[in-house]
Amino acid sequence: MTELGAFVVLLLAILGMTPVRAHAQVDVWPSPLEAVEVYRIPLWLPQFQIDDPSLISRAQTMEQVLYQDLEFCGLFEIIRKKPVVVGMNSTNLSIQVQGKVSTADGRAVFEGTVTDVASGDFIGGKRYEIKEGSIRRTVHHFSDEVIHMVTGERGVALTSIVFTRKNEGQWELVVCDYDGYGPRVLVRQSVPLLEPRWADQNRAVVYTSYRAGKADLYIRYLDESQSRTLAAGEGMNYTADWSDRREMILAALSRGGNSEIYLLDKTGVVKRQLTFSRAIDTSPCWSPSGRELAFTSDRSGTPQLYIMEVDGTNLRRLSFAGGYNESSAWSPRGDQIAFVTRIDGRFQLAIITPDGRDGRLLTEEAGGRENPRWAPDGRHMVYTERTGGQEAISVIDIKTRGKRILAQGANADWSTR
């Protein structure tokens, strides 16, 4: 398995190296790579052992959640039936994840173990008390552990997603688990509400609202019952992005009559104006280091992506292909910037490196896509899928290009871990 793994890593490295393009000559973003065969680690997930029959229904729920978590991360090829092991060098199986539910000292307990199938070596295990109301969360804890044991990096099963939706003529700000479960309405109002972003170590959400008759920025702490006004000066105050690294906010304000990018402190006070063009400057997003930002400007005549340092220096244009590139989102590892591009009248997701190389489409289908936002694993992205008049929060695995719908709504943002 390790040999095969190494081979796949090498193969991916070679594939990743090939297309170095002179970006200024590219008229449209290249198409997605042809279905890259992504190696998945064969994982045997047998039925849970249930020692106490009164726990059957809970055990079934947990087994289902564990399956979905492990499936979602994209790392595994999950095998449910007991496989036939064919000799020592068999690569059709690598690890076994075994769940067990029992009662100990009057308490319901979930125990999960991870074993190397070939050697029989115990890789790791965890025990949890099963508390009513947090069954899904308990499994999410364990599945993150499994991913950590295998890859050295935690999964995203304990993260949350914030989004907006229209419901009977009202705009709602909603928070849910990473898999769409447990939606909770934070704000409901009759006027538009858009572009929520996680803030302050996932304890709060900044968003744009027309509560006072125009676009202003508000912040809502999850443990509070009311939103606070963050920036509501003259003109529009919108499209905020919070940096936990800097504890600062980037936003677009039109207080001088024209939409420009500003740096605000965490209380919404303007610290610095970052753009000074007569064009539209909007949609700022932080680099993960908090040292740079990407944003959109139509100073060239069409909306294009730009990058600059937060001190206002080193401005450069990032996107050259196509006539509409917007809504940039910097990946958590800093190596990619996702954005929305218009091709043949349709809006698609694309990615490019921060130095402008290797730009390519992630989607090509009919309909339209908007607002890509990275998961902390750097592999998944949440975005708005538009078909006709319907909007859905969808998730794409950028390695396999696999997609799935999470909930009805739009404008999602993925929390950090």
Place this chain on the structure above:
Amino acid sequence: MFAKKILVVLLVIGLAALVGGCGGKEAMEEPATDVEAPEVKAPPEVESPVVKEEPQEISMSAMNDVFFAFDKYSLTDESKRTLEANAQELKRATVGNIIIEGHCDERGTKAYNLALGERRARAAMDYLTALGVDGARITIVSYGKERPFDPGHDEAAWAKNRRAHFVLQK
């Protein structure tokens, strides 16, 4: 004549209801499940909303929308003619202010459309002030693509949604 009076009375009642409805704006913070303030946007075809008793005050009549090309905020000749008529009306009326709403069609991103809608509203405002309308009577607000006039998803609907819309205020 009588019918017109009834219409005026109805409009006044309607407006009073709207104004009364948004009186609680200060306190309309959202309890998670409570419903917030009612829609405050006037219907697009509304007529002179407030008729005062004093005969020397002349209120404004409804103004026509101004339309834009895709991804543009420049004024067409037709837009300019509409704005000239609107400027006449603003100058004729001695009372009343207007909000110019900038709107976009559903294509493109939310943020960029907000900025584009603001450009459209500003283009309309700049033309009105150039024609001699007092800029202090005008407020602009962009709704981007959030409040389309026509909910359709074709070019006919989009053309109607790329507009500057004029809301009369007392």
